[in-house]
Amino acid sequence: MAVMTILKWPDPRLSVASAPLGRTSPVVAELADAMLETMYAAPGRGLAAPQVGVMARMFVMDMGWKDGPADPWVMIDPVVEWVSDGTAAGPEACLSLPGIEAEVTRPTELDVRWIGLDGETHRARLEGFEAICAQHEIDHLNGILTLDRVSQAARLDLVSAYFVPGTE
Structure with a gap:
């Protein structure tokens, strides 16, 4: 498989909610790879x-590969079933917003249900960095970017830094 092109903000497709897949297939498995x-x-x-x-409502994530062995997850049609009352603020980066890191507050735990590449329904309670990453990716499936999770003032600061004159 070839490396795909990652869309960059302000591509309008990044602000559109995606459609459920409903199931897996060989084509979905190839896309996941x-x-x-x-x-x-x-x-x-x-x-x-x-x-x-x-x-499509699908994402991949791997929290461990940079510090240890790869542990890829593929979530098809993920649904958040519960979030904790506890929250934490922390820096988030995004491959569609290169060079931008925004301080985002999110629940520290969540229960999520999804369809795996095996066609089965899976459930997990995610905590810490895994919970934050899954919420970030589910936001993408709903057409929400990191910039949509910060105050208007912070958004203006981040956007002005993103569009440095002479770098377009």
């Missing part, structure tokens, strides 16, 4: 299908 290859090459820890121009 290509997305993982793209994510590792970027190098990132998560990548949603809309970020590569595929408007």
Whole structure:
């Protein structure tokens, strides 16, 4: 598989909610492989299908590969079933917003249900960095970017830094 092109903001496709897949297939498995290859090459820890121009509710993530062995996850049609009351603020980067790191507050735990490449329904409670990454990628599936999770003033500061004159 070849590395795919990652869409960059302000591409309008990044602000559109994606459609459910409903099931897996060999084509979905090939897409997942290509997305993982793209994510590792970027190098990132998560990548949603809309970020590569595929408007489907699917994302890949791997929290461990930069510090240890690879442990890729593929989530098809993920649904958040519960979030904790506890929240934490921290810096988030995004492959579709290169060079931008925004301080985002998110729940520290969540329960998520998804379809795996095996066609089965899976559930997990995610905590810490895994929970943050999954929420970030699910935001992409809903057409929400990191810039949509910060105050208007912070957004203006981030956007002005993103569009430095002479670099377009």
